Amino acid sequence: MEEIHNYPFDPVIKFKQQGRSFSYKIIKEDASNLFHKHYTLQKGTKMSGIYLFGLQLKILDKTRDRKQCAHVLKQVNQCSNTTLTRRATSIGKQLLIEFNEKVPKFYNVEEIPVLENIRYSVKNRIFDIHYGDEDKIKEKQKIESVVRALDEGNISRNPYRCLCAIESHLPREGVVSKKRQRINEEMAQLIPISIVDINA
Structure with missing residues (x-):
């Protein structure tokens, strides 16, 4: 295949092969890079050139929108007892860590406060978290x-x-x-x- 062009003076580039020929016109130099830069600045994220030139921009937009949506947790009345127990345990562990971190700021070193239990309710469902044996x-x-x-x-x-x-x-x-x-x-x-x- 033979390439015929006078670029950058002539924007048309021709390719000739026996029995057929192709040509394309360069509308704007570096257009893909400028588009890529504009698109990523607008979205505030990086994007792979492979996806850009694969013209999968709509798919990328949908994926980004999905990731931006916060993960919505099920309501208490839709959860199993195992899920509710897991949630209460996680809250209990987190509160215990925060309690132990803040205790030294409010009590003497010789005094050791002990967190025994926490009680809270969600939609009239009561949760009791007990610490220690x-x-x-x-x-x-x-x-x-x-x-x-x-x-x-x-x-x-x-x-x-x-x-x-x-x-x-x-x-x-x-x-x-x-x-x-x-x-x-x-x-x-x-x-x-x-x-x-x-x-x-």
Whole structure:
């Protein structure tokens, strides 16, 4: 293929080959670089020349717009319990870090404040974050006291669930139920009850 031109005096460049010829006219020198510079300044981002000359500008714009949109989190009523627990744990860890960083500014070095728990609510859903190990003996006594109160007050499962919804510090219904079963099993071993069929 033969190239015929008188550039820069003549903007037309011709290519000749046996049986056919091609020509193109240079409208403006360095147009692609000027366009690239103008486009990237307008968007405030860098762009690969490959994409520019591949004429994929619309795709790039869509991608950029997608990236600029903030990631929208699901609302609480649309999340699973696992997601809500993960969020609460992340918030709890972050608050603990900030608490430990700010404590030295407000308290004497010999005084060591301890963050025990945080409580917050989102759309009437209450989240309690507890820090540190709870005293196992006290927790056991608390559950036993609840079982006793439920038995003496003849409070069934559903009313207790309503109480737990109001007061989140009460032991969960499942924990109380397991404790009640364990107490019943222990009592059955200590005081065996024999059932006699008088009709037999």
